[in-house]
Amino acid sequence: MNTYKRRKIASKLMCAAAFLCAFLTLVPLISIFGYVFAKGIASINPDFFTNLPRPVGEPGGGMSNAIVGTLILIGLSCLWAIPLGIIGGIFLSEFGNNKLGTTVRFTADVLNGVPSIVIGIFAYTLFVLPMKSFSAISGAFALGMIMIPTIMRTTEEMLRMVPRTLREAALALGISQFRTTVSIVLRTALPGILTGILLAIARIAGETAPLLFTAFGNRFWHQSLTQPIAALPLQIFVYAISPFDDWRRQAWAGAFVLIVIIFLISFISRFVIGLHYKSPSSR
Amino acid sequence: MEERVRVSNLNAYFGNTRALKDINIAIKAKIVTAIIGPSGCGKSTFIRCINRLHEVVPNTKVSGEVLLDGEDIYSPDVDPIEIRRKIGMVFQKPNPFPVLSIYDNVAAGLKLNGVKKKDYLDEIVEGSLRRAALWDEVKDKINASGVSLSGGQQQRLCIARCLAVKPEVLLFDEPCASLDPISTSKIEELILELKKYYTIVIVTHNMQQAARVSDHTAFFLLGEMIEFGKTQEIFTAPKDKRTEDYITGRFG
Numbered sequence A: 001m002n003t004y005k006r007r008k009i010a011s012k013l014m015c016a017a018a019f020l021c022a023f024l025t026l027v028p029l030i031s032i033f034g035y036v037f038a039k040g041i042a043s044i045n046p047d048f049f050t051n052l053p054r055p056v057g058e059p060g061g062g063m064s065n066a067i068v069g070t071l072i073l074i075g076l077s078c079l080w081a082i083p084l085g086i087i088g089g090i091f092l093s094e095f096g097n098n099k100l101g102t103t104v105r106f107t108a109d110v111l112n113g114v115p116s117i118v119i120g121i122f123a124y125t126l127f128v129l130p131m132k133s134f135s136a137i138s139g140a141f142a143l144g145m146i147m148i149p150t151i152m153r154t155t156e157e158m159l160r161m162v163p164r165t166l167r168e169a170a171l172a173l174g175i176s177q178f179r180t181t182v183s184i185v186l187r188t189a190l191p192g193i194l195t196g197i198l199l200a201i202a203r204i205a206g207e208t209a210p211l212l213f214t215a216f217g218n219r220f221w222h223q224s225l226t227q228p229i230a231a232l233p234l235q236i237f238v239y240a241i242s243p244f245d246d247w248r249r250q251a252w253a254g255a256f257v258l259i260v261i262i263f264l265i266s267f268i269s270r271f272v273i274g275l276h277y278k279s280p281s282s283r
Numbered sequence B: 001m002e003e004r005v006r007v008s009n010l011n012a013y014f015g016n017t018r019a020l021k022d023i024n025i026a027i028k029a030k031i032v033t034a035i036i037g038p039s040g041c042g043k044s045t046f047i048r049c050i051n052r053l054h055e056v057v058p059n060t061k062v063s064g065e066v067l068l069d070g071e072d073i074y075s076p077d078v079d080p081i082e083i084r085r086k087i088g089m090v091f092q093k094p095n096p097f098p099v100l101s102i103y104d105n106v107a108a109g110l111k112l113n114g115v116k117k118k119d120y121l122d123e124i125v126e127g128s129l130r131r132a133a134l135w136d137e138v139k140d141k142i143n144a145s146g147v148s149l150s151g152g153q154q155q156r157l158c159i160a161r162c163l164a165v166k167p168e169v170l171l172f173d174e175p176c177a178s179l180d181p182i183s184t185s186k187i188e189e190l191i192l193e194l195k196k197y198y199t200i201v202i203v204t205h206n207m208q209q210a211a212r213v214s215d216h217t218a219f220f221l222l223g224e225m226i227e228f229g230k231t232q233e234i235f236t237a238p239k240d241k242r243t244e245d246y247i248t249g250r251f252g
């Protein structure tokens, strides 16, 4: 039989196989979204966003404190992890072709692989023990530690992708190294860096283990950042393993809200940076 | 004719390789000096030594003197940033800043050095674009991205960007290498216009181009300057056998 026909059949088969594999990878994702949505939507109501958790047996109640708590924890973590990660990434890409750079890169990769619960213990020893209290700060420290390697390494990769000729063009205009790095190189790489930051946020938003002995959770509103604070993943964890139907329904709702929060953060930042890029002169 | 740049015993290194060997050349004001020679002979390296851009590549070194109006640009108390403002550079591939608008591309050298006055910036941007023969083509889309232009327009944008910082010397590193013939001739016309105001050094692969635009020509080979003189003499009566072989197309 002629080989052309054989090749054509093989090509069709491989195409079908590739399509099938692509489809299969989507199945878990779609079923998770669908399942969480279906289970969670029933318990979503205004009370869920405005009320504190109620004791067992009392109907109603919500997760308002956990939603706000999670946003605060994400915000606090970003506050220190984003600047540190970006500056670290700049160091690695612009000045990191030496022993120190290699060491930092290696350390970041190792840190990236450390189980998050270990990072939680570290934050516990460093913050909770001396302060004699669980706190939002210690939680944000642990979460930030998880973010930094991702942000640092993506920043480095993205900066390295900015062509040499662009840096040279800026330097040749008599623009200082600092200004060139910040206003030309960093700005050119910004969309990629933002993607790294969003990935890091998405990852920590759902982290539970490191919060168990840092943020700890709180059934009430926290009074200050040095006190235990509620967080969605913790609340979901406690409610999901409880024997009460009402709580378990609320756990699904919490999971749904958590996914929506991550989606919104990612959507809004992309929208903002999209605007920024369409009209480059309106800084 | 007044002398603007004098290079004496210039050597440039990449690591331990010597890319330029004892170059001596005097560049006169307000004329076009062309640098020709086969690929890899050190043409780019040479002009990158004139605006102190060679040193931004890691592990490089320069020795010798480059005098700009009698002052050594490599003396330890000279700030390379000042030198780069006086000596502009246009690269082989057009490289406008992709995240900046046409306006901001031209204004970048001033804005990023702290100039904020809007009127002043507007005036400089328009003046530079006019001088680069690009104003009429972009005046209605001054806020569009710089990379939305054609290759030839991008290269003229890069020229305008240089002019905005008010340099005295302009260095062109094969500015037409990636352009079509029509864009090339526009750039050549522009260079002839610009030489009324600036001292120009142009690296080119194209010998007809050197003949068309330059007054003086230097021929480089393997990191050495073989011959330097009036363009017409270099092309009609070269003194060195190697120059003759190159311009008659026997190698290169």
Ligand SMILES: Nc1ncnc2c1ncn2[C@@H]1O[C@H](COP(=O)(O)OP(=O)(O)O)[C@@H](O)[C@H]1O
Pocket: B014, B019, B037, B038, B039, B040, B041, B042, B043, B044, B045, B046, B057
């Ligand atoms: N970044 C670099 N690292 C090491 N060697 C280089 C580098 N750039 C250029 N060279 C070498 O220096 C010599 C001169 O290069 P260049 O000035 O770019 O030549 P031309 O512009 O005449 O084609 C070449 O032999 C080239 O291999």
Ligand SMILES: [Mg+2]
Pocket: B043, B044, B045, B173
């Ligand atoms: Mg070259």
